[in-house]
Amino acid sequence: MPSRLFAIVAATDTTQVTVTTDTMQEAAAADVVWLGRAPTSVQVVKSPPNVPNGFGVVNMIDNPLTLGPDLSSKSIGKAQGFYALASQEEIALLMAMNFVFTQGKYNGSTITILGRNSVLNKVREMPVIGGSGLFRFATGYAQARTHMFDLKTGDATVEYSVYVKHY
Amino acid sequence: MPSRLFAIVAATDTTQVTVTTDTMQEAAAADVVWLGRAPTSVQVVKSPPNVPNGFGVVNMIDNPLTLGPDLSSKSIGKAQGFYALASQEEIALLMAMNFVFTQGKYNGSTITILGRNSVLNKVREMPVIGGSGLFRFATGYAQARTHMFDLKTGDATVEYSVYVKHY
Amino acid sequence: MPSRLFAIVAATDTTQVTVTTDTMQEAAAADVVWLGRAPTSVQVVKSPPNVPNGFGVVNMIDNPLTLGPDLSSKSIGKAQGFYALASQEEIALLMAMNFVFTQGKYNGSTITILGRNSVLNKVREMPVIGGSGLFRFATGYAQARTHMFDLKTGDATVEYSVYVKHY
Numbered sequence: 001m002p003s004r005l006f007a008i009v010a011a012t013d014t015t016q017v018t019v020t021t022d023t024m025q026e027a028a029a030a031d032v033v034w035l036g037r038a039p040t041s042v043q044v045v046k047s048p049p050n051v052p053n054g055f056g057v058v059n060m061i062d063n064p065l066t067l068g069p070d071l072s073s074k075s076i077g078k079a080q081g082f083y084a085l086a087s088q089e090e091i092a093l094l095m096a097m098n099f100v101f102t103q104g105k106y107n108g109s110t111i112t113i114l115g116r117n118s119v120l121n122k123v124r125e126m127p128v129i130g131g132s133g134l135f136r137f138a139t140g141y142a143q144a145r146t147h148m149f150d151l152k153t154g155d156a157t158v159e160y161s162v163y164v165k166h167y
Numbered sequence: 168m169p170s171r172l173f174a175i176v177a178a179t180d181t182t183q184v185t186v187t188t189d190t191m192q193e194a195a196a197a198d199v200v201w202l203g204r205a206p207t208s209v210q211v212v213k214s215p216p217n218v219p220n221g222f223g224v225v226n227m228i229d230n231p232l233t234l235g236p237d238l239s240s241k242s243i244g245k246a247q248g249f250y251a252l253a254s255q256e257e258i259a260l261l262m263a264m265n266f267v268f269t270q271g272k273y274n275g276s277t278i279t280i281l282g283r284n285s286v287l288n289k290v291r292e293m294p295v296i297g298g299s300g301l302f303r304f305a306t307g308y309a310q311a312r313t314h315m316f317d318l319k320t321g322d323a324t325v326e327y328s329v330y331v332k333h334y
Numbered sequence: 335m336p337s338r339l340f341a342i343v344a345a346t347d348t349t350q351v352t353v354t355t356d357t358m359q360e361a362a363a364a365d366v367v368w369l370g371r372a373p374t375s376v377q378v379v380k381s382p383p384n385v386p387n388g389f390g391v392v393n394m395i396d397n398p399l400t401l402g403p404d405l406s407s408k409s410i411g412k413a414q415g416f417y418a419l420a421s422q423e424e425i426a427l428l429m430a431m432n433f434v435f436t437q438g439k440y441n442g443s444t445i446t447i448l449g450r451n452s453v454l455n456k457v458r459e460m461p462v463i464g465g466s467g468l469f470r471f472a473t474g475y476a477q478a479r480t481h482m483f484d485l486k487t488g489d490a491t492v493e494y495s496v497y498v499k500h501y
Binding site: 040042043044045058060061062078080081082096097098100110112114129130131132133136137138139 | 212213214215218222223225251252253254255256259261263281282283292293294295296306307308
């Protein structure tokens with residue numbers, strides 16, 4: 001089981017499409033990838049009455065995965081799944097999502113992430129719990145960093161750095 | 168950690184109960200298992216208005232696991248969990264489900280699957296991310312193939328081939 | 335990858351806060367931890383009409399993790415996520431939750447669990463599918479045992495014993 005390292009820089013909950021360039025990391029290929037959304041994050045479950053911090057809300061997401069934070073960035077796939085607001089004291093999500101690659105060297109493969117995302121923290125780490133295709137038997141972790149957040153529109157750009165070991 | 172291979176052939180979203188026979192694969196036991204449903208897949212979350220392809224829908228499932236595709240097939244358990252329509256461009260699911268074995272050699276054990284199911288693709292691969300009992304520490308993958316789909320009733324029969332490594 | 339064993343004794347769906355003492359297990363440290371809830375488990379998705387056993391219900395949870403079953407127990411974090419009633423024949427849950435440690439030696443780390451919880455069984459085993467921080471690359475299992483259930487209030491105290499291997 002050779003190990004492989006790469007970085008995904010991605011944006012969630014944003015109407016902006018974004019771009020960047022590939023970078024290299026020592027001893028491993030690194031892709032810098034971004035996620036953007038149009039209105040691709042929609043609330044499907046509401047919070048019950050009298051519950052703080054949106055506890056109980058569920059949003060379905062279908063965010064573009066791009067090669068960078070700019071609008072002109074190349075799209076290489078989607079991040080599809082949902083997040084649930086699972087804390088009464090802060091904005092902390094349970095996130096379940098699949099990174100679906102439809103372009104580039106990971107075309108046709110997926111990565112599955114399930115973990116906790118406390119969105120106001122600078123770095124949030126979530127486990128990579130599996131994958132398909134090239135990422136069969138994948139295990140690893142993703143680190144999410146908010147790149148941009150527009151208070152007026154609610155748009156955000158979030159960078160994902162994903163490290164996986166796989167066959 | 169000895170590895171073990173077996174195949175589950177299963178049907179989701181079908182009112183048909185199904186049968187088949189056990190087969191052997193080289194160097195490993197292989198069970199051919201099928202999933203059927205009565206009205207055992209129900210929508211619990213609706214799609215928001217003006218969203219394409221049912222994006223946002225969540226269905227809870229409690230499908231019989233059987234040893235084949237026919238109505239007379241022996242039931243060996245259930246597939247319980249949910250799927251969410253997580254794409255605006257195609258019918259692509261985030262599926263989270265437990266295969267619960269209540270008969271046969273896996274009786275009392277479970278297998279947990281979480282991944283992406285693009286239902287119109289011929290073969291859909293999803294990660295096996297864990298299990299219990301005999302499948303403690305399981306890792307592997309499931310390949311889903313649609314065996315039958317009835318446009319009139321919406322019933323479908325889907326074959327699952329599951330490969331796991333476990334203790 | 336050194337392996338590490340510890341036990342979490344926790345309570346879900348209870349308004350009681352609980353306490354206990356640390357115990358030691360052979361060859362491994364063991365923490366006895368409990369989960370309690372105030373009104374920290376709320377239904378966010380209803381069961382469809384004419385469906386047995388609450389099939390389809392989804393509850394969001396944000397339960398305190400404590401060091402024991404008593405009200406005076408030290409809180410060391412939260413269990414955040416959801417459970418879905420995924421059986422028409424019994425009360426069997428698909429549970430997805432993150433144990434978030436905010437005190438003690440696991441402070442800042444998380445454990446992610448996804449599996450099946452047949453709540454009336456004496457012992458329910460669910461896979462640990464990942465973690466973050468100290469529990470990066472974690473794999474293992476959790477065993478849940480109901481410690482107390484109050485039929486009048488619906489409160490319950492559930493003990494979780496969690497075994498993980500991690501870096």
